[in-house]
Amino acid sequence: MEIDAAVRASSDGRLRTKYDNAVYVVQRAFALYPLEEIAFSFNGGKDSTVLLHLIRAGYYLHKTSYGEEAHIDTFQNCPLRTIYFETPCAFPEINSFTYETVSTYGLPLETIGLDFKSGLEGLLKKKPTKAIFIGTRIGDPNAVGQEQFSPSSPGWPPFMRVNPILDWSYRDVWSFLLTCKVKYCSLYDEGYTSIGSVYDTVPNALLCDSSNGKSFRPAYMLSDGRLERAGRAKKTSSKTETNSVASNGISSTEGEQIISRSASVIVVGDEILFGTVEDKFGTALCKKLREIGWRVSHVAVVRNETDSVAEEIERCKSTDDAVFLVGGLGPLHSDISLAGVAKAFGVRLAPDEEFEEHLSQLIGNSYIGNRNEMALLPEGITELLHHKRLPLPLIKCKNVIILAATNVDELDMEWNCLLDTHESGLVRAKPFVSKHLSTSLPDVKIAPVVEKLCLEFSDVYIGTHRISRTGPLVVNLLGKDNQRVEGAAEKLASSFDGQFSQVDSCK
Numbered sequence: 001m002e003i004d005a006a007v008r009a010s011s012d013g014r015l016r017t018k019y020d021n022a023v024y025v026v027q028r029a030f031a032l033y034p035l036e037e038i039a040f041s042f043n044g045g046k047d048s049t050v051l052l053h054l055i056r057a058g059y060y061l062h063k064t065s066y067g068e069e070a071h072i073d074t075f076q077n078c079p080l081r082t083i084y085f086e087t088p089c090a091f092p093e094i095n096s097f098t099y100e101t102v103s104t105y106g107l108p109l110e111t112i113g114l115d116f117k118s119g120l121e122g123l124l125k126k127k128p129t130k131a132i133f134i135g136t137r138i139g140d141p142n143a144v145g146q147e148q149f150s151p152s153s154p155g156w157p158p159f160m161r162v163n164p165i166l167d168w169s170y171r172d173v174w175s176f177l178l179t180c181k182v183k184y185c186s187l188y189d190e191g192y193t194s195i196g197s198v199y200d201t202v203p204n205a206l207l208c209d210s211s212n213g214k215s216f217r218p219a220y221m222l223s224d225g226r227l228e229r230a231g232r233a234k235k236t237s238s239k240t241e242t243n244s245v246a247s248n249g250i251s252s253t254e255g256e257q258i259i260s261r262s263a264s265v266i267v268v269g270d271e272i273l274f275g276t277v278e279d280k281f282g283t284a285l286c287k288k289l290r291e292i293g294w295r296v297s298h299v300a301v302v303r304n305e306t307d308s309v310a311e312e313i314e315r316c317k318s319t320d321d322a323v324f325l326v327g328g329l330g331p332l333h334s335d336i337s338l339a340g341v342a343k344a345f346g347v348r349l350a351p352d353e354e355f356e357e358h359l360s361q362l363i364g365n366s367y368i369g370n371r372n373e374m375a376l377l378p379e380g381i382t383e384l385l386h387h388k389r390l391p392l393p394l395i396k397c398k399n400v401i402i403l404a405a406t407n408v409d410e411l412d413m414e415w416n417c418l419l420d421t422h423e424s425g426l427v428r429a430k431p432f433v434s435k436h437l438s439t440s441l442p443d444v445k446i447a448p449v450v451e452k453l454c455l456e457f458s459d460v461y462i463g464t465h466r467i468s469r470t471g472p473l474v475v476n477l478l479g480k481d482n483q484r485v486e487g488a489a490e491k492l493a494s495s496f497d498g499q500f501s502q503v504d505s506c507k
């Protein structure tokens with residue numbers, strides 16, 4: 001088949017890997033669902049054009065692997081139900097390309113004049129439909145949390161979303177279309193890089209030809225795939241506005257005396273929850289934060305799941321000055337932390353070419369898998385924190401700092417780099433002073449006095465702990481004002497003449 005031959009003949013190894021994986025997904029879908037219960041969602045866009053040819057290749061391979069004789073003419077046509085949601089605000093070029101293409105490849109087309117959800121409800125009522133091929137890619141706003149086979153969302157009619165090109169980058173899409181020399185919508189040659197409606201889409205300004213202000217270079221010339229949607233009007237939401245306010249929390253005005261800062265710590269690790277490994281990061285970060293005068297409001301250990309990470313970040317990001325996220329970073333299936341951050345801020349994951357460059361310098365050719373996926377970072381909210389001692393910059397998304405440490409020594413090193421980097425926002429706040437008083441009195445006896453003390457010294461944290469049920473009770477007093485802490489300690493000691501002694505640490 002011509003597509004298969006073109007990709008095989010290409011010297012682009014990455015494209016061949018992406019192609020093989022995507023065609024495999026297509027073949028699995030054909031093996032899992034009856035052909036008449038599968039649909040292809042086609043809109044004439046570049047991603048769905050790539051998908052069309054992958055489906056044709058997968059269909060061909062599926063048929064031949066089931067013993068049917070391969071005959072080019074038979075498989076030029078792929079009799080897959082094709083659905084197009086047509087709206088009056090679609091570009092005429094998109095409409096004409098869609099109609100021409102389905103006719104060229106003999107695809108039976110159903111146009112739907114409703115919104116996606118109602119249209120799909122109608123489609124499923126009319127004909128059983130178990131799976132729908134969609135050209136969603138990981139950088140798309142709606143791709144967060146999706147996999148190659150993802151059931152439709154709750155509240156949507158039930159079907160399987162099949163996303164064969166989920167892991168393709170903007171560059172992969174163009175390598176494929178150009179390598180296979182297939183037709184694509186003419187708008188892409190006029191500087192459009194992602195196409196929505198006539199009301200929200202213009203050519204991408206980054207492709208503007210400076211020698212001739214009015215013309216644009218073709219979409220495949222866009223070197224930074226992160227900016228694919230620069231020609232699409234941004235959907236504004238109140239959520240984004242709230243987030244940008246939260247992002248200010250971490251920095252401080254110059255000259256301001258910083259009394260108080262708070263942080264939360266999120267550790268990602270199924271292994272910790274299973275009791276296989278012990279979390280040392282939470283404790284270490286609490287100590288480090290206290291040492292720079294920060295209060296920790298919350299430490300959580302969550303599962304290696306995008307939603308668990310996202311929910312936890314959502315909880316903390318607007319109430320704390322900084323959120324530290326540890327674990328779940330890398331190329332493995334369980335490395336979902338960045339997807340969780342993206343979801344919490346309502347943005348997409350997009351290829352970050354600067355980070356990709358750092359990765360390739362660090363890993364070189366020793367990693368020949370999908371290295372690019374490690375360079376997908378939450379779009380528009382990511383800052384890379386550089387330090388000469390760091391092998392890779394650390395990632396900061398608004399007020400969430402993602403630590404890459406795998407043990408406490410690495411954490412020490414990363415922490416010191418953060419303290420040494422202005423952009424981390426990790427400013428030193430007024431230090432805590434503490435006093436620890438130990439007694440062998442029973443807790444029932446001291447309880448009423450401690451309760452009163454808490455009311456009188458509300459700016460001092462007064463807590464208690466014991467090492468054993470029958471051992472001494474330690475009262476910990478922690479605050480920012482030395483006199484107040486001393487005052488509270490003296491008052492407690494004098495209430496129980498000679499029955500309290502000072503100890504050095506809170507042990």
Ligand SMILES: Cc1cc2nc3c(=O)[nH]c(=O)nc-3n(C[C@H](O)[C@H](O)[C@H](O)COP(=O)(O)O)c2cc1C
Pocket residue numbers: 041116120132134140141142151152153156161196
């Ligand atoms: C065939 C098909 C299935 C979809 N299924 C879902 C779904 O299960 N859940 C969902 O939230 N959106 C679903 N959508 C909507 C898309 O996530 C997204 O909103 C749509 O592709 C518009 O993208 P845009 O906002 O980038 O133009 C579906 C869209 C299509 C075409």
Ligand SMILES: Nc1ncnc2c1ncn2[C@@H]1O[C@H](COP(=O)(O)OP(=O)(O)OP(=O)(O)O)[C@@H](O)[C@H]1O
Pocket residue numbers: 041042043044045046047048049083084085086133134135136137140193194195196
């Ligand atoms: N109007 C539509 N009709 C049918 N399918 C659609 C429609 N809009 C989106 N889709 C499906 O959703 C996928 C993702 O849409 P998206 O707009 O991100 O990609 P595209 O249109 O293929 O390319 P581009 O990003 O350049 O616009 C499409 O590939 C297609 O499978």
Ligand SMILES: [Mg+2]
Pocket residue numbers: 043045194195196
């Ligand atoms: Mg589109």
